[in-house]
Amino acid sequence: MIVVTGATGRLGSQIVQRLLERIPADQVAVSVRDLDRAAELSTRGVRVRRGDFADPGSLASAFEGAEQVLVVSVDRLGEEAVRQHQSAIDAAYRAGARRVFYTSHQAANPDSVFAPARDHAATEAYLAASGRPFTALRDGFHAATVPNLLGQALETGELVAPADGPVSWTTHADLAEAAAVVLTDASRPDDDHLTLTAAEAVDLHGVADLLSELTGRTIRRVVVDDDDYVAAQVGRGVPEHAARLFLTMFHAARQGEFAVTDPALQTLLGRAPQPIRSTLQAATAQ
Ligand SMILES: NC(=O)c1ccc[n+]([C@@H]2O[C@H](COP(=O)([O-])OP(=O)(O)OC[C@H]3O[C@@H](n4cnc5c(N)ncnc54)[C@H](OP(=O)(O)O)[C@@H]3O)[C@@H](O)[C@H]2O)c1
Numbered sequence: 001m002i003v004v005t006g007a008t009g010r011l012g013s014q015i016v017q018r019l020l021e022r023i024p025a026d027q028v029a030v031s032v033r034d035l036d037r038a039a040e041l042s043t044r045g046v047r048v049r050r051g052d053f054a055d056p057g058s059l060a061s062a063f064e065g066a067e068q069v070l071v072v073s074v075d076r077l078g079e080e081a082v083r084q085h086q087s088a089i090d091a092a093y094r095a096g097a098r099r100v101f102y103t104s105h106q107a108a109n110p111d112s113v114f115a116p117a118r119d120h121a122a123t124e125a126y127l128a129a130s131g132r133p134f135t136a137l138r139d140g141f142h143a144a145t146v147p148n149l150l151g152q153a154l155e156t157g158e159l160v161a162p163a164d165g166p167v168s169w170t171t172h173a174d175l176a177e178a179a180a181v182v183l184t185d186a187s188r189p190d191d192d193h194l195t196l197t198a199a200e201a202v203d204l205h206g207v208a209d210l211l212s213e214l215t216g217r218t219i220r221r222v223v224v225d226d227d228d229y230v231a232a233q234v235g236r237g238v239p240e241h242a243a244r245l246f247l248t249m250f251h252a253a254r255q256g257e258f259a260v261t262d263p264a265l266q267t268l269l270g271r272a273p274q275p276i277r278s279t280l281q282a283a284t285a286q
Contacts, residue, residue, distance in 0.1 A: 001027055001047070001065050002019065002028055002069075002183050002184075004016055004019070004028070004030050004070045005031045005062075005069070005070065006072030007030035007031070007032050008032045008038055010172055011072060011139075011176060012072045014173060014175075014176030015070065015072075015180055016046065018179070018180035019180045019184065020044065021180070022181075023184055024045075028046045029048070029065070029066070030047070030048055030049070031050070031063060032050065033051070034050075035048060049064075051063065053074060053084035053088045056087040059088060062091075063091050063092055063094075063097065064095055065095070066095045066097045067096075067097060067098055068099050068101065069088075070101040070103070070183060071085060071088045071089060071101065071102045071103070072103050073102065073104070073119075077115055077116060077119060077245075081116075081119045081123075082126070085102070085119075086126050089102070089123075089127060089134075093132050099132075099133040100130075100132070100135075101134070101135045101136075102124070102134065102135070102136050102137065103137050103139055103175075104123065104124055104137060104139065105117050105139060105141075106140050106168065106196075106258060106260055107120075107141075107252060108120035108124055108138055110122070110125075112252060112257055113252050113255065114248050114251070114252035115245060123136075124193075133190060136192065136194070137178075137182065137194055137196055138193060138194065138195040139170065139196050140168045140169065140175070140195075140258075140265070141167050142170065142172060142175075143169035143170055143198070143276055144171070145169070146169055146279055146283070147279070147283040149161055150207075150283070153211060154211070154215065154219070157219055159207065159208045159219055159220065160222045161224065161250065162223065162225070163250065164203050164204045164250050164253040165203055165253035165256055165257075165258070165259060166203045166253070166258070167201055167202065168197035168199075168260060169198055169202065169276040171198075171274045171278070173274065174198070174265060174269060174274055177268075178264075178265055178268040181269070182268065195264055196265040197260060197265060198276065199261055199266060199272060199275070201258070201259045201260075207221075207280065208220060210277055211284065214284045215284055226250075230247060233246070
């Protein structure tokens, strides 16, 4: 049995859908915080159990009978996130899982200037220290983030943001399909780490060019000073700590932390991963 956590989230839900195309529903189980939100999976024959990483006692029954557990990283930061991941990993091995999979990040590194990348590195280190089989899926930066970076670009013709760098933006759909392949294809080698990224890394200048092409209007990339960016965000009601955290994404991109591209995703999918153009096409069609 394959147990997937975060199955009511954006990535986890797509992973479960892709799994159900590959294996019978009675071989799939989900561990979710809210059973009602997974009711549809239950009707399809998926075993649905309540599991909350913040309540480790809930995980024994949620993971019962697991041969493999995919731990989808939580939407929290710092010690809280790492502690929750550790609880999930411990519970998975305790339940008898022969391998734990974890959705890490392409930039996982204890020295990253991007806080989530440090949390992923800490979780990976915990997996490695367990001495048990694990696979960290180092997911490319979610392409779904890009529309949030555009600001008023489509209205004003100016894509205003701090200095950035190339990012191998990767879609949830591709990451979900790849995870389902990794979980179900027994003929694959057992990798400790798999970096799953789109084939190209594009900076915001490239995004502006693509937007220009897609809309037939000129969209110009305008670089703003970091402090001016934070002030503008705060002026829009964003808490300053959140604006500063978001700024570290630009800092990391500037340093090339998200520039890696890896052929593993294409190999797993048997086709080219979706380019950022497809995400922008959807964003401009709305
Ligand atoms: N690679 C990247 O660029 C990138 C970007 C952003 C985020 N991420 C990471 O990737 C993860 C998945 O992305 P996503 O788009 O699917 O995010 P999402 O839709 O926010 O999903 C996060 C999932 O984590 C679950 N979760 C949160 N706290 C939990 C807990 N205490 N116990 C068990 N489950 C818990 C949530 O459960 P509920 O459904 O009950 O809320 C949700 O299903 C994120 O959580 C984040 O760690 C990666």
